[in-house]
Structures are given as structure tokens and as C-alpha cells.
Amino acid sequence: MLDDLPIGRAAALSGVKVPTIRYYEQIGLLRPAPRNEGNRRRYGADDLSRLGFIRHARQLGFELDQIRELIALSEEPESPCGRADAIARRQLADIDDRVRRLLALRAELARMTEGGCHGTIAECRVIEVLADHGKCAHHGVDEAA
Amino acid sequence: MLDDLPIGRAAALSGVKVPTIRYYEQIGLLRPAPRNEGNRRRYGADDLSRLGFIRHARQLGFELDQIRELIALSEEPESPCGRADAIARRQLADIDDRVRRLLALRAELARMTEGGCHGTIAECRVIEVLADHGKCAHHGVDEAA
DNA sequence: CTGCATCCTCTAGTCACTAGAGGAGCAAGC
DNA sequence: GCTTGCTCCTCTAGTGACTAGAGGATGCAG
Numbered sequence: 001m002l003d004d005l006p007i008g009r010a011a012a013l014s015g016v017k018v019p020t021i022r023y024y025e026q027i028g029l030l031r032p033a034p035r036n037e038g039n040r041r042r043y044g045a046d047d048l049s050r051l052g053f054i055r056h057a058r059q060l061g062f063e064l065d066q067i068r069e070l071i072a073l074s075e076e077p078e079s080p081c082g083r084a085d086a087i088a089r090r091q092l093a094d095i096d097d098r099v100r101r102l103l104a105l106r107a108e109l110a111r112m113t114e115g116g117c118h119g120t121i122a123e124c125r126v127i128e129v130l131a132d133h134g135k136c137a138h139h140g141v142d143e144a145a
Numbered sequence: 146m147l148d149d150l151p152i153g154r155a156a157a158l159s160g161v162k163v164p165t166i167r168y169y170e171q172i173g174l175l176r177p178a179p180r181n182e183g184n185r186r187r188y189g190a191d192d193l194s195r196l197g198f199i200r201h202a203r204q205l206g207f208e209l210d211q212i213r214e215l216i217a218l219s220e221e222p223e224s225p226c227g228r229a230d231a232i233a234r235r236q237l238a239d240i241d242d243r244v245r246r247l248l249a250l251r252a253e254l255a256r257m258t259e260g261g262c263h264g265t266i267a268e269c270r271v272i273e274v275l276a277d278h279g280k281c282a283h284h285g286v287d288e289a290a
Numbered sequence: 291c292t293g294c295a296t297c298c299t300c301t302a303g304t305c306a307c308t309a310g311a312g313g314a315g316c317a318a319g320c
Numbered sequence: 321g322c323t324t325g326c327t328c329c330t331c332t333a334g335t336g337a338c339t340a341g342a343g344g345a346t347g348c349a350g
Binding site for chain 3: 323324325326327328329331334336337338339340341342343345346347349
């Protein structure tokens, strides 16, 4: 009976770690679990289902605030689904952007490591390329500093 | 003369933000800058070059510890470059892995948003798919929770 | 001198967890 | 009943790479 599970069982069944479940409760993504006389949390099927939803959304790269919104939407079955769709589409665009950047970075690293490495640092393409930004093939990709 | 620059100029010329420069000095990636009588940091060409190296490596996704190591290597021109090459190759493999995962996630999101959205939450594929993990096309991609 | 921009240190926050200290509860085995 | 080992509890702080902002000092132009 999925109705009286300790947190360890809930973690095992949901794939979400014990401390992470506590964290989600703390930040309000999961309702506060009722406790037994020993003050231990007790979880039911609804909780497992919620955890699965969160886990799945995290895997898809949604941020917790987006997940919070998706959950709120899921609890209002009569509302229009445009908002959920927009969140997912934005996520899709974000992934596209990240892939594009990663592929550009990959190309540069491949160039760097091309032909292997047979000598010393003084002749090393990896160090050389990092040190000479004129050789940087992706100016404009500014995601840090 | 690139030999007596205040931090703001160094930031502008290197593309690394003022607080980030201070941060890099704090964590030892950048030597502590000499100060003028007003206790303001002064930077020279070598510093700008170092900042450029760090920035470029960050853009390529190297972690600061890896960058620390690459810098140490770059300061020993006679040493074998196998280590730098290995760091870069690992980064390449990491990017490949991330792209692969992102593409799998993209496929699932695309499926989710396919056909647009015309109704309510009760019929919403985004919410439906997140709620039903049997429909999850990428079991095994476990990068969170 | 005033005002504004730049610089300083320091503390704490961001995001999504994660680690661990110190203690309590629980159940099986003796 | 006692012991042992596992699970659970709260709380604090850490991770990585920054980032924000408070409160104050410096420098320069008007």
C-alpha cells in the first residue's frame, strides 16, 4: 500500500534522493509530509506522483521555478494550457541554443587537440590557442566573465 | 602603455568583470596586483594576457581547477604537453556527452510541444507527459535528483 | 568644494542541491 | 530487556563560479 511510506522508500520509489526530498519540501515544491509518532515523514501515492513530475521536469532541464509554475498549472485542469506550452517551448529554444554553443566549442577543442601531442608545452597547441585569443574561433560566445 | 591600468580598464580590455577579476585574485588564479598610494590595483600586459587565457578557457567550459593546472603547465615550457592535451581531450568528451544528452532531451520536448496547444491543462501534453513517466523516452538519463 | 564615477573590503546571496555533525527512533537479534 | 545497526531527524555549511550590495575611500572634473 503506497500510503504510509518512510522517506527512504519514497526516495527509492521516486528516484529522488532523501535530502533532495527534504529540500523540495522546504522550498514548497512538495507539501509538508504528515509525521508519525516518531516524527518521521510519511508519504503516499500523490507524493510519489509529484516527485516523479519534478524529477522528470528536472531531467528536461526545467528550473525549479518553472516546475513550480507547471505544478500550479497542473492543479487547474480547466485553465488554458498555453502557459505550459510556452514554458516547454522556451525550454526547447534554450536547449537549441546550448547545443549550438556546445558544437561551436567542440569544434574549437577538436582543432586544439588535432594531431595529438608529441612535444612540450612550448609547442603545445592547447596552451597556445588558449593563450592567443586571436585564434579563438568563437568570439561573441560570451557566457562567462 | 599597458602597464599601469586600474581594474576597470583591465576589465574592459580583458572582457572579465571587475568583481570577477577580484575573485580570480582571491582564489589565486591571478597574482595579487600591486597597488598605488590610493590602494588601487594596477595591472599590466602580463595580467591582461593571463585574464584572456582564463576567459578563453572558461568559455571552452574548463573548470577553474583545470585552468589552474593549464596555467601551471604553461609556465613550464620544457615539460611534456601530454597533460594539457589530456585535459582538453577530456573536455571534448564531456562536451560530446552533454550534446548527446541535450539532443535526447530536445527530442522529448519536441514531442511534447508537437502540434501546438489548443485546449486546457486537462488535455495538455506538456503536463501529461511530465506527469506520466511511462511516456518518458529517456529513462537512464539521470542527471538530477 | 561638490558631485559623480571608480575603487576598496566584506558579507552574503544565487541555483540546486550535497555533506556532515549530533542526536533520536526503530526493528531485528540475542 | 538490551544491543546493534540502520534509518530518520534538524541544522549548518559547503559546492562552483560567480554576483549583489552595503558602507566607506579615492580621484577627477566642474
